[in-house]
Amino acid sequence: MALHSPNPKREALPLPSAAEIDILAVLWRLGPATVREVHEALGKDIGYTTTLKQMQLMTEKGLLLRRERFRSHVYEPGIPKEQTQTQIAADLMKRAFDGSAQSLVLGALSAQPASSEELAGIRKMLAAFAKKKGRP
Template identity: 30%
Template sequence: MTRRKPDLDPLSRRERQIMDIVYRRGQATIREVLDELPDPPTYSAVRALVKVLEDKGHLRHTQDGPTYVYAPTRPRDRVATSALAHVVDTFFGGSASDAVAALLDLDGRELSREELDELGAMIEQARKEGR
């Protein structure tokens, strides 16, 4: 399989935490991010991390008076698909079937009958479409 380059630069753990907050809220100020971060660093450190996320293309800002308000540049589902493709390439050699097998084998995470039926339907649809 050919490896695809992720749409955006990968994120550090702290950058992912910040993006989770911004996605959950829809938009956020530095103060709002700081208030929701677990074991938060300093205000200046959060501001620097948000700037890095802007530079990487994950966030954009608008100005509301003296305050910058940050929002994601791409919808969460599009970023999730790109991140998942990166994980499949990196940890499963590009094999979707190996990745799905690993997901099905996660300890403590049993799929319901409805979820299994839904997965079966998606696989059937992919077959029909030649994917």
């Protein structure tokens, strides 16, 4: 797993709404996909045109990129997954966790205790960050 670049570019991106994040998450999982594919992956009982409209608006906002393909359109995230995730985490940390990464981690682990493997993975990441800090 790669490290995200720290605070890559702080633009006036309005954070994606919950519904928008859901769509992004599907695209992260599937890779480039059509509206129909996304809509079915969402599974929720909403209409196809609703998903379509959402994705059209997101495209206008720059959250998605659209490519023509034969008869349909293929969408993909307009911003790298890592950057979006980092922004979301930063916003949340600032808003709800007093700017403390530690609090956020505590919250996350309390919500759903991680497996031993995951704990080990997290430890590894910490080591990487500590090293980076030691000699930048």
